[in-house]
Amino acid sequence: MHTIEQLNDGRAVYLNGHRVNVADVPIFRKTLALNNQYYDLQHTHPEVHTYQENGHRYDIAFKVPRTVADLQQKHRAYQEIAQSNSGMLGRTPDFLNTGMAVLAERAAFLGQNQYTDFAANARNYAKAVKANDIFISHALQNPQLNRQKAINAIPSEYAGVHTIERNQDGIFVSGAKMVNTMAPIADDLLIFNPPELLLENGDSSYAVAFATPLNNPGVKIICRKLLNHPAASITDYPLSNALDEIDAYIVFDHAFIPWSKVFVENNVEMSNRFFIDSGMFSHTSHQDEVRGITKLELATSLALRIAHILGLDGFLGVQEKLGRLTANLELIKGTITRSEDNGHLDEFGIYTPSLQALQAVRSTLPEYYDEALRVTQHLAAGSMVGVPSFAEFDGDNATILNQALTTDRATAKARTRLLNLAFDLTSSGFGQRQLMYEYYHGGDPMRIRAQHYQRADLQAGNQMIDRLLSADNANTHEQVITPIPRLVLK
Incomplete structure (x- = not known):
């Protein structure tokens, strides 16, 4: 854990056209304080x-899970961290730290x-992160310039x-x-x-993976517009x-990376596998x-609370929503x-959650979250849009507003x-940024679904179909129809 002042370490952070000291931006201070709940x-x-x-105490994110109980303990920790920020911080330190735990054991292929x-x-890097519990941010998406072309065919030094x-x-x-989350307040960038x-x-020149401190002289952190008021x-x-x-937006300008911090270089295969x-x-x-569960639970609970406060929860149609x-x-x-119960031990003895189950969540949770927001919007409607500034309760109209807006369900x-909370969320x-984040931070939803289809284990279903289709020929075990082949996604 560090203080905001420690982040004035020479890092080049830009906001609204100017280079800034991180400690001088109030909303950065608030975000760091919530992020520090991890520590x-x-x-x-x-x-x-x-x-x-080995006689040392570490954060649970760094524990290599060997059993389903290990995953369940990590689940509880992730949940409490997410609850401390209402699920609104998607890239707290536990995100990449849990990846460091397994990277240290699976790195031989590199x-x-x-x-x-x-x-x-x-x-060595994973072990150093663990020993010092530093905060890593990461950036993997390339700028969306022309996705129809190979990256080497785009005439830009910043593709x-x-x-x-x-x-x-x-x-x-x-x-x-293109997008790096939490860079101004992190220690390192992966x-x-x-x-x-x-x-x-x-x-091949783009086939790189490395880590660097964010105060590397060759790194610029160009922040998007702030969303506070x-x-x-x-x-x-x-x-x-x-x-x-x-x-x-992260820009590298002839930035030096020592070999000790490089994990892939000039190797397309390793870059694709990393x-x-x-x-x-x-x-x-x-x-x-x-973390996504936590955020969805907030949005769901808000919709129910809005329905109750506005006296709408007695209607069957609202109850159905x-x-x-x-x-x-x-x-x-x-x-x-x-995903936890159906995990498996990999060849390194690491208990790994079911990716098929996790991808089902990743492809579905954004729509569920979106639906919860839309229900709140529909229920709160004009009441939410027309709510006065809270400062009015200290102004000339305080008496009128207290009388006009108080009901038997709420002052x-x-x-x-x-x-106000409903409007903000x-x-x-x-x-809207939080909604966009849920849809795209984990990858293109269309590709996620396509990959989920390709990897679906429907052996039991296909056996039932074959048995039904061969009912007229019960004495044979002939497979009447070959299951549809899965195409490899390009």
């Missing part, structure tokens, strides 16, 4: 958030080159991050990554390429004015979807549990607070 919980709730290994041992670098020079000490990289947009043979109170914007997850074969994808997905939301939440919770102030810029 605080290790002291206030150590029985869930820490474990002991191999080596004439300059360095990539596998050893990955193991992705690529090696421009190498020597016996390390590599120099230039280029950009760069690699996404598994769903595979590099091709001509893309400095002129309004936190009562008017209880989410927007409490945190901003701070997405940024996220999946390291085990990081499955285990970070587990953390991510547990709310029942869909609670059923959706239960299905997601059950699927996460299934005027309580009603206003709830409607469902309709403000902050709320």
Whole structure:
């Protein structure tokens, strides 16, 4: 854990056209305070958030799971961290730290080159992150310039991050990554390429994976516009004015990366395999979807509270809408549990959650979250849009508003607070960014569903079909119809 002042370490952070000191941006301070709950919980709730290994105590995210019970403990820790920020911070330190735990054991496939041992670098880096519990952010998506072309065919130096020079000490990289979350307040940045947009043979200079401190002189962090409302109170914007997850465009300008921090270089195959074969994808997905449950539960609970406060929950049609939301939440919770119960021990003895179950959540939770927001919007409607500033309760109209807006279910102030929260989550810029995040932070939903179909285990279903279709020929075991072949997604 660090203070905001420690982040004024020379990092090049840009906001609204100007280079800024991180400590001078109020919303960065608030976000860091919520992010630091990850560290605080290790002291206030150590029985869930820490474990002991070789005489040392570490955060539970770094524990290599060997049993379903290990995954369940990590689940509880992820959930408590997410609850401390209402599920609004998608990239708290536990996200990549759980990936570091398995990277240290699965790194052998990365191999080596004439300059360095990539596998050893990955193991050593993962161990250093664990020993110091540092906060890693990551960036993998390349700028969306022209997805119809191979990256090497795009005439831009910023189509992705690529090696421009190498020597016996390390590599120099230039280029950009499109979206990086939490970079201004993280310690290190992990760069690699996404598994769903595979590099091709001509893309070898872009085939890199490495880590670097965020105060590397060759790194620029260009933040998007902030989503808070400095002129309004936190009562008017209880989410927007409490945190901003701070997405940024990351630019590398001849940045030096020592070989000790390089995990893939000039190797298309290793770049394409890095996220999946390291085990990081499955285990970070587990953390991510547990956080998603927390966020979905907030949105579901808000819809139910709005319906009650506005006196709408007695209508059957409204109850049916709310029942869909609670059923959706239960299905997601059950699927996460299934991912743990149906996990498996990999060849390294690591208990790995079922990726098929996690991908089902990843492809479905965004729509469930969207539905919860829309139900709240439809129920709150004009009451939410027309709610006055909370400052009015200290103004000339305070008496009128207290009388006009108080009901048998809520005082005027309580009603206003709830409607402000509903607007902030469902309709403000902050709320819309949170919705967009759920849809796309885990990859293209269309590709996720296509991959889920290709990997579905329907052996039992196909056997039932074959048995039914061969009922007229009970004495043979002939398979009447061959199951439809799965196409490989390009």
